[in-house]
Amino acid sequence: MSIDASTGQRDGQDGTDSAGPDLSSREIRLVARPTGEPGPENFELVRTTVPAPGPGQILVRNTWLSVDPYMRGRMDDRKSYIAPFRIGAALDGGAVGEVVASEAESVPVGATVSHFLGWREYAVLDAAAATVVDTGIAPAEAYLGVLGLTGLTAYVALTDTATVRPGDVVFVSAAAGAVGSVAGQFARKLGASRVVGSAGGPQKARRLVAEFGYDAAIDYRAGSVAAQLATAAPDGIDVYFDNVGGDHLAAALGALHVGGRVALVGAISGYNATAPVPGPANLALAVSKRLSLRGMLVTDHLDRFAEYLPLAASWLADGSLRTVSTVREGIEAAPGAFLEMLRGGNVGKMLVRLADGPS
Numbered sequence: 001m002s003i004d005a006s007t008g009q010r011d012g013q014d015g016t017d018s019a020g021p022d023l024s025s026r027e028i029r030l031v032a033r034p035t036g037e038p039g040p041e042n043f044e045l046v047r048t049t050v051p052a053p054g055p056g057q058i059l060v061r062n063t064w065l066s067v068d069p070y071m072r073g074r075m076d077d078r079k080s081y082i083a084p085f086r087i088g089a090a091l092d093g094g095a096v097g098e099v100v101a102s103e104a105e106s107v108p109v110g111a112t113v114s115h116f117l118g119w120r121e122y123a124v125l126d127a128a129a130a131t132v133v134d135t136g137i138a139p140a141e142a143y144l145g146v147l148g149l150t151g152l153t154a155y156v157a158l159t160d161t162a163t164v165r166p167g168d169v170v171f172v173s174a175a176a177g178a179v180g181s182v183a184g185q186f187a188r189k190l191g192a193s194r195v196v197g198s199a200g201g202p203q204k205a206r207r208l209v210a211e212f213g214y215d216a217a218i219d220y221r222a223g224s225v226a227a228q229l230a231t232a233a234p235d236g237i238d239v240y241f242d243n244v245g246g247d248h249l250a251a252a253l254g255a256l257h258v259g260g261r262v263a264l265v266g267a268i269s270g271y272n273a274t275a276p277v278p279g280p281a282n283l284a285l286a287v288s289k290r291l292s293l294r295g296m297l298v299t300d301h302l303d304r305f306a307e308y309l310p311l312a313a314s315w316l317a318d319g320s321l322r323t324v325s326t327v328r329e330g331i332e333a334a335p336g337a338f339l340e341m342l343r344g345g346n347v348g349k350m351l352v353r354l355a356d357g358p359s
Contacts (some may be wrong), residue, residue: 027120066094162261165192176241324348
């Protein structure tokens with residue numbers, strides 16, 4: 001079966017298969033593993049052909065791609081919780097798009113789906129690996145952010161990993177990023193009395209307070225994180241949401257009350273390190289303060305979507321949950337968007353728009 005690139009429909013006026021070229025699509029491949037900070041030379045834009053879907057499969061025209069910090073770890077050839085990217089193969093990651101051909105009754109042509117074969121313009125995948133999303137309650141791209149793994153990460157980290165209790169003081173690092181910008185708002189909804197965020201640069205720090213409901217903001221580029229945290233939370237903190245590691249984790253350990261909780265969600269400060277990153281010099285405080293430091297992977301909590309989605313959708317609808325995105329245009333912009341995100345160039349979710357689609 002061949003597919004018309006503009007419509008996604010089968011060739012042949014009678015609905016039967018006909019001979020013809022497969023669909024042309026562009027994708028981003030990893031061509032070399034980086035040492036330290038990655039650069040444009042690690043990526044390649046390639047035009048390829050996409051076959052028609054087989055039984056139980058769908059063909060998706062991707063409209064939005066997600067780029068996320070965890071992808072940096074997948075560029076290294078080392079064992080982890082998720083397989084590394086393969087050299088010479090297309091990268092993958094979160095995407096949403098429109099189904100333009102289907103060989104699966106469960107997912108019809110025209111449906112908008114989220115899936116994990118991003119970094120390409122078209123994707124063929126098993127229908128079971130896609131989730132039909134409701135663009136009537138939120139734009140399609142929201143399912144890569146606040147209504148996707150990003151939002152679920154923030155929600156589970158604060159309701160389960162490091163549970164926020166009424167009256168708590170909460171500190172969030174990388175607070176202007178995709179996860180952090182909603183984590184502070186969730187902490188407030190869960191009863192936090194004060195929420196402090198850290199971000200890079202005065203403009204981002206101002207936005208934490210003006211747009212995302214933080215009570216105080218730390219500009220980590222302006223001086224000692226520990227000193228600024230002592231000013232922003234002079235009576236200490238109860239919960240730390242860690243996206244960064246490094247000096248932020250050390251500062252939080254010093255500020256946490258006895259019995260404090262830490263959700264270890266990310267450690268972006270060390271993602272480009274070329275040697276083992278030392279732990280905080282004050283880690284012994286975890287003993288004397290009887291702290292709980294707990295790592296979390298959102299993929300362990302996918303069953304919580306049923307609980308989370310209605311809540312988040314209702315908060316979006318009533319305006320009590322604010323989100324922003326940083327958007328770059330075209331598949332060719334994906335590597336640059338990824339590198340920009342690693343350097344802190346985004347506010348909210350970093351997205352790449354490939355084409356207009358349902359919203």
